[in-house]
Amino acid sequence: MAQIALNHVTKEYSGADIVAVDDVSLEIDDGEFLVLVGPSGCGKSTTLRTVAGLETATEGDVSIGSTRVNGLEPRDRDVAMVFQNYALYPHMNVRHNIGFGLRLATDMSKGEIEDRVEEAAGLLEITDLLDQKPKALSGGQQQRVALGRAIVREPQAFLFDEPLSNLDARLRKQMRTEIARIQEQLDVTSIYVTHDQEEAMTMGDRIAVMNDGKLQQVGRPNEVYNDPANRFVAGFIGSPSMNMLESEVAESDGNAELQSAEDGALTYALSAEMTDEYALTPGDRVTIGARPEDVRVAVSPDAFDSQSHETTVDVVEPLGSDNLLYLSLGETTWTARVPPSFEPSTGESAYLSFPPEALHLFDERGETLKSRDLTDPLTTSRVTAAGTD
Amino acid sequence: MLGLSAVSERYRKRRDGQPLLNRLEVSDSTLRWIFMLPSIAVLAFISIFPLVRAVWMSLHDWNLTSGKGAFVGFGNYARLLNDPEFFRFEFDPSQPLEFVLSGSVVHQAVYTGFSVTIQLVLGVALAMYLFSLSERWQPIFRTIFVLPMLVTPIATALMWRLMIDGSIGVLNFMLEAVGIAPPAWTSSPVMAMVTVIMVSVWQWTPLVILIVFAGLLSIPESRYEAARVDGAPRWAIFRHVTLPGIKYMIAIALVFRLMRSFRAFPIIETITSHGPGTSTQIMNIQLYRTVFVGTGDAGLGAALGIVLIVLTVGICMSIVRRVGMMQ
Amino acid sequence: MDVPRKTDVGFWILSTRMAPPLAILIPLVGFYFTVGIGQGLVGLTVTHLLITLPLIIWIVKGFIDELPDSLEESAMVDGCNRIQALRTVVFPLVAPGVAAAAFIAFIFSWNNYVLALYLTTGASSTLPIAVSNSVGTYSIQWGQLGAAVIVTILPPIVLSLLIRNYLVAGMTMGAVKG
Structure with a gap:
C-alpha cells in the first residue's frame, strides 16, 4: 500500500x-x-x-x-x-x-x-x-x-x-x-x-x-x-444542476442590485454588507448561482419575508420524496426542489425566492466570490416553501 | 486484508526463472521495429524491387532468358502503343459503321465493364433473395450460392469448355432438347466474349453475394421498422434503407472484382484460347504471351506490366480511399 | 502500439496485393535466372510466399483490430511485458483469424494457374496444370481428368466450409466482417 x-x-x-x-x-x-x-x-x-x-x-x-x-x-x-x-x-x-x-x-x-x-x-x-x-x-x-x-x-x-x-x-x-x-x-x-x-x-x-x-x-x-x-x-457537481444566471451589478435609488444580463427579468437587491464584502461595484458582471434545494417556491409572494420573483410553472417532476419544479422567469428556467406536498399545476404562476445566505456568486472569470452559507438556519431547513399552500 | 502473505513483496521475484524472451527489457520503440522488419523486408522485395526492376526492364531491350540488351528509353512503350494487339482503331469517315476498335485494352474494358457490372447487379439481387429466405432455407441456399466460387478456376473453365463443346457439350444437347439452336459459343468474336463473361459471372457472382449479404445482415432491423412506420413503400425502403446500408459492401465487392478481372487468365485461355484471333485477349493474357511464350520479349512485357499495375492499383486504390476501407 | 505513418504502410501493403501477379512475375523471373533458380518449384514457392504475405498481413490485421486495446493493456498491468501480452492474450484470441488467413492463402496457392503455367513443367507441374493438360485439343483422357478435377477442387471446398464464418473476411482481406 x-x-x-x-x-x-x-x-x-x-x-x-x-x-x-x-x-x-x-x-x-x-x-x-x-x-x-x-x-x-x-x-x-x-x-x-x-x-x-x-x-x-x-x-x-x-x-x-x-x-x-x-x-x-x-x-x-x-x-x-x-x-x-x-x-x-x-x-x-x-x-x-x-x-x-x-x-x-x-x-x-x-x-x-x-x-x-x-x-x-x-x-x-x-x-x-x-x-x-x-x-x-x-x-x-x-x-x-x-x-x-x-x-x-x-x-x-x-x-x-x-x-x-x-x-x-x-x-x-x-x-x-x-x-x-x-x-x-x-x-x-x-x-x-x-x-x-x-x-x-x-x-x-x-x-x-x-x-x-x-x-x-x-x-x-x-x-x-x-x-x-x-x-x-x-x-x-449536483443533480439537478445549480441554477445560474448571468447578471450585472446595477444601482437603483442608491441601493445596489443584481440585474439579469440577458433580459433584465430578474433583479435581486443586494445588502450593503454584501457589496462591501465581495467588493461589488456597479457594472461588474457576476453570475448568480442557487442550488435547486435552496430555491423556495410559493403561490403567493406573501409567504416570503425577503424578496421574491414571479414565475410560471413549466413542468412538475414528481420524484416521490421531492417534487422538481421547472419555473420560467423571463427567458431563463429555474429548477427548484420542493416537498412532495407542494404540487402546482403547469401554467400557474408561482413565486420563487432565495435568501442571500443560499446564494453563490461567481466573478467574470468564473471564480467563486461567495458560496452558500450553511450555518444559517434558513437554508438548512427548507420546509417553508409551501407556506401558503 | 485477505489474511495472506503480502504478494507485493514477491511480485518482482519471478523474472529470473522465466524464458529469455520474457526477461528481456525491450523498449516499445525497438520492439515495433523487430516486429515490422521481416515483413517490411519481404514487402520491399515484393513491391519495391519488382516495380523498380520492371521499370528498369521496360526501358531496355530485354530477353527473358538471355537478359539485358540495349537501352531504348521509352521505345518499348512506343512499340506497345503502336501494337495493334494492344490497341487498334480504324475509322473511315465515308463508311462510319465499318470501324475497327480492338486490342487488349479494348477487350479488357469490355470484359471488365460487362462482367463486373453483371456480377454486381446479379449479386445484389441474389443476396437480397437469400436475405428474404426463412432461417431454415438460408444456410442451404447460401452454400449453393457460394459453391461456384470455391471451385478451382481451371476446373470451372474445363467444365464449361466441355459443356459447350460442339460434339459432346451437355449444354448444346439441352438447348436442342427444348428447341433452341445452340449458338456458336466461341467461334465469333462477339459470342466468344459473351461466353467468357458468362463463365466469369457464374464463377464470381458468389463473392458479391457473400459480401452484400454480410452487409444486409448488418442493417439493424429497427431501421426497416422505422421506415415501415413512416409508411415508406417498398422501393423507398430499398432506396433509403437497404441501399445506404450496403453501399460500403458494394464498393468492397467492386474493388475485389475489378482487381480480379484485371488478372483473369485460366477461364479465357482455356475456353477461347484468347480467340478467335485475339478477340478475347485481355491485357494479362497479352502480357503472358509477350513474355512467357515465344521469343520472351520481357522489355515490351515489362512496359505492358507497368501499364497494367498502374491501371489496376490506380483504379482499385482510388475506390478503397474513397470508401475508407483503410480505417 | 503506435507506429509512425501506420496508414501509409497499410496502404502500401494493400496495394502490393492489388498488382496482378503476372506483372510482378516478369522482374522476378529475370531475377530467378540471374541467381540460377530459373523455372521450377523453388521459384514458384518463393513467388507464392511473396504474393500471399500481404494477404495474410491484412486478414490478421483485421482480426487484431477487432480486439479491444484494453485486453492487451490489462495483461500488461497484470504483469506481462509486450511480448508476453501478445503471446498469452492476443495470439490465442486471433488464432482463428490466423487459421483463416492460412487457409485462404493455401487456397490461393492451390488454385493458382498462371504462375505455375510458366514456372513449372513436366514432372513439377502443379495440379491445375495437370488437370488442364489432361484435356488435349483432340482427345480427352476422361479417367485422368475426373480424378484430377476431384483431387483439385475438393481441398479448397472442404477448407472453405471449415472456415465459412471467416470466409468473407478472408476473401476481402478483412474489409468485410462476415
Missing part, C-alpha cells in the same frame, strides 16, 4: 496538438479512495492511464509509494486496473482470469494461487462461477470477476476506469456500495475515474474535478458540493 503523487503532470499528443492533461498535481494518501470526475474528454482517463503506465507523461512526475515510476513499464508498477469493458480474457475461465497476474508475475505455487483465487472469489461471492468462461456471465458478474482480478494481486493501488458505466442503473448502485466496501476492507489506495457526479459524491473519500485537462478542485464530497471553487465545479 502506498500513497500516489502526481507532480505537475502534463500529457500532450504531439500529432494532434492536444493537451489532454494540463499540469495536474495531486496527492492521494495511503488507503484513500479518490474519485476523478469530469465530463468526457476532460483528461481524467488519461491521468489514470499515466499512473498505470499505459501512457507516458510528457512532463512531470508520477510516484507510487516512494518510487518515481515515470519510466517503468505497467507491470513493474504493481498496480491493478479495472477497465470500463472489464477486459476479461475471453479464452480463459474465471479462475484463470483472476489468477492470471499471480501466475505471470509472482513465484507463487499453483496451490497458493488457487487459494488466493478462491478467497477473492469468496469475497465477491462468485465462487460458483470460477469454471465459467466470461462469455457465459452477465455484465454484473463480469464486473465482479474484473474486480477479483484486481484484488487478488493485493497491489499497491487500484485504478478504476469508469468500471460501472456499462451496467444498468440498479446494478450500478449495488456495485457502487460493493466496491466501496471492498476498498475499505482491503484499505488499498484507489483512484476511480467516472463521469457520473453522483458516483463521485457517494464513493469518494475525496473528489478531484477535472475539465479541459485541468484540475478544477480537490476536496471532500460535501466541500466540493457546498463550496465549489468555480462556476464549472458548481454546475457539474
